[in-house]
Structures are given as structure tokens and as C-alpha cells.
Amino acid sequence: MSANRTIPLVNLSDFENGDEATRQAFIKQLGTAFHDIGFVGVTGHGIPKSLIDDFFVAAKKFFALPEDVKRKQEIPGAAGQRGYTAFGKEKAKQSKVADLKEFFQIGQETEGMSDEERNPRVAEVPEFMDLGMKLYRQFEQKGNSLLRAIALGLNLPENYFGEYTKDGVSILRAIHYPPITNEPASAIRAEQHEDINLITLLVGASAGGLQLQNAAGEWQEIVPENDEIVINVGDMLQRLTNNHLKSTTHRVVNPPRSEWHKPRLSIPFFLHPRPEMSLNVLESCVSPSNPQHYPPTTAGEYLDERLRQIGLKK
Ligand SMILES: O=C(O)CCC(=O)C(=O)O
Numbered sequence: 001m002s003a004n005r006t007i008p009l010v011n012l013s014d015f016e017n018g019d020e021a022t023r024q025a026f027i028k029q030l031g032t033a034f035h036d037i038g039f040v041g042v043t044g045h046g047i048p049k050s051l052i053d054d055f056f057v058a059a060k061k062f063f064a065l066p067e068d069v070k071r072k073q074e075i076p077g078a079a080g081q082r083g084y085t086a087f088g089k090e091k092a093k094q095s096k097v098a099d100l101k102e103f104f105q106i107g108q109e110t111e112g113m114s115d116e117e118r119n120p121r122v123a124e125v126p127e128f129m130d131l132g133m134k135l136y137r138q139f140e141q142k143g144n145s146l147l148r149a150i151a152l153g154l155n156l157p158e159n160y161f162g163e164y165t166k167d168g169v170s171i172l173r174a175i176h177y178p179p180i181t182n183e184p185a186s187a188i189r190a191e192q193h194e195d196i197n198l199i200t201l202l203v204g205a206s207a208g209g210l211q212l213q214n215a216a217g218e219w220q221e222i223v224p225e226n227d228e229i230v231i232n233v234g235d236m237l238q239r240l241t242n243n244h245l246k247s248t249t250h251r252v253v254n255p256p257r258s259e260w261h262k263p264r265l266s267i268p269f270f271l272h273p274r275p276e277m278s279l280n281v282l283e284s285c286v287s288p289s290n291p292q293h294y295p296p297t298t299a300g301e302y303l304d305e306r307l308r309q310i311g312l313k314k
């Protein structure tokens with residue numbers, strides 16, 4: 001690991017293919033990273049680079065479509081959870097101004113769903129949804145692998161999360177931060193926030209700008225290398241573990257003026273369980289020195305509350 005990295009790097013293949021000692025070492029590294037920093041870089045994940053690259057190309061084609069064509073993909077009533085969300089809509093919960101981004105979200109598809117419940121097809125870029133759904137399945141699988149390691153690190157049964165993430169309501173989000181054309185009043189590409197879900201897997205953050213806030217309150221740049229995926233703990237996992245695993249504040253800052261013309265594309269996958277999953281604090285994470293910080297809730301109730309705060313749900 002290079003000395004100047006902000007976040008540690010782990011190799012998922014150690015967990016998926018390693019012997020017992022290698023697996024245990026991985027579980028420890030992951031648990032320590034999530035407890036100390038809330039972020040980790042992952043290599044050895046096996047998600048084909050060609051799939052990521054092809055999806056990026058399709059996403060670029062989609063975002064290059066005229067605004068009125070993109071807005072045909074807005075889904076009223078889906079609280080921005082599926083389809084297109086236009087520039088200027090989403091803001092961080094404490095922020096008055098919207099982020100400098102537009103995005104498209106792809107949700108879960110399960111057997112028996114009607115066409116209306118499924119993801120919308122994008123007629124102008126027919127490959128967009130096929131590639132997106134393929135990538136969704138890859139992220140889902142690798143995310144579940146990471147959750148197995150997290151469960152073992154918390155002395156829970158290996159499949160503790162798997163029971164709730166099967167057919168869970170995860171979201172793959174393709175984000176486009178357009179070129180900046182004039183001095184933004186106060187907005188940045190993505191204002192500081194914490195993610196809502198269990199864990200987030202992020203690819204394509206390589207264009208720069210992603211920063212986390214460390215325990216001393218300083219902003220530190222995250223610069224992923226090669227095929228590294230950035231993983232972070234979301235508020236649901238922080239809550240479940242009574243702050244043992246940290247949901248760390250992060251943001252995407254605007255580039256220097258000389259790079260305003262460069263757009264930025266990123267693809268976070270927000271791993272969510274099914275809404276009925278209990279988020280009651282795990283008893284094993286409560287002690288006299290760390291008393292229970294949160295009242296009982298479920299993933300569904302908690303998600304609704306948060307979507308109202310960020311302006312996506314009325
Ligand atoms: O664009 C990025 O790199 C990060 C975006 C992010 O943090 C989010 O959408 O939650």
C-alpha cells in the first residue's frame with residue numbers, strides 16, 4: 001500500500017478464495033477500516049472492466065440526450081428511486097442549494113414484477129438498461145460478499161445480512177456532473193453528506209474530487225487506482241452497530257477553474273436490504289461505555305424519513 005493513501009486497500013479475493021487464515025485476515029482488515037475510517041478500497045473484486053467501461057459509454061450517451069428526452073424517464077411517485085432525476089433537484093439534507101448533478105437510478109427487478117414496477121427502457125440508448133442491470137447484479141453479488149465478511153467481523157452468522165438483502169431495494173446510480181460554465185454561487189458537485197444505506201460500492205470516482213472528512217474534521221482526497229472500487233459504510237450499518245462502524249461524511253468538490261470544462265461521471269451502488277429489515281441496534285454493540293444511541297426502526301421507515309429530508313419525497 002502506498003504511504004500516502006487516505007483509505008486502506010483490501011483484496012476481496014482473499015476472502016472469496018483464500019484459506020482460513022487469509023479469510024480471517026481480510027475480515028480483520030475490513031472491520032478495522034470500517035471502524036476507524038468508514039471507507040476502504042477494494043481490488044480483486046472480479047467485476048469485469050469491460051462491463052464498467054461499456055456502461056460508462058452508454059451512460060454518457062444517455063446524459064448527452066436533449067433535456068426533454070431525458071425527462072421522459074422521470075417517474076412521478078418513485079421519489080427519484082428509479083429513472084431520471086434532473087439537474088438541480090437533489091440536495092444534501094442540511095443544504096439550501098441543490099448539488100451540481102443529474103442522475104439515473106436503476107432499481108431491483110424481481111420475478112412477478114409488472115412492467116411499470118420494473119426499470120424504464122431507454123429507447124434512445126437501448127444497451128443502457130441491459131448493461132446497467134448486468135452491473136447491478138455484479139455489485140449485488142460483491143456487496144453481499146463484503147457483507148458476509150462484515151457479519152463475521154461482528155460475530156454474527158455469515159448470512160445475517162444475506163437474509164435481508166435477497167431481493168433488497170438496492171440502487172445503482174449513474175451520476176453526471178456536467179462541465180461548470182459559470183462561478184457557482186455556493187453549490188458544489190455533491191455537498192457533504194452521509195449515505196443512507198448499508199454499504200456503498202463506488203466505481204469511476206477516478207476523475208478526482210471525492211473527499212472524506214476525517215476524525216479531526218479535515219477533508220482528505222480519495223484517489224482510487226486502476227480497478228479499485230471504493231466502499232463505504234452507510235447510516236443503516238452505523239446505526240445497526242451503534243456507531244461501531246462509521247458512516248463517514250464525504251463530498252465531491254468542484255475542480256479548479258482550468259478543469260471546469262471536464263464533466264465527471266461516477267457510479268455508486270447503494271446496497272439496501274428489504275424494507276422490513278430491523279435496524280434495532282445490535283445488543284452486542286451496546287455496553288456501559290457505549291450506550292444505545294438510536295431508537296428502534298426498520299430499514300423502510302428509515303429510508304422514507306431520509307428521502308423526505310433530501311427533497312426526493314414529499
Ligand atoms: O460521485 C461520487 O464520486 C460520489 C457520489 C456520492 O457520494 C453519492 O452519490 O452518495
Ligand SMILES: [Fe+2]
Nearest residue numbers: 193194195250
Ligand atoms: Fe455518498
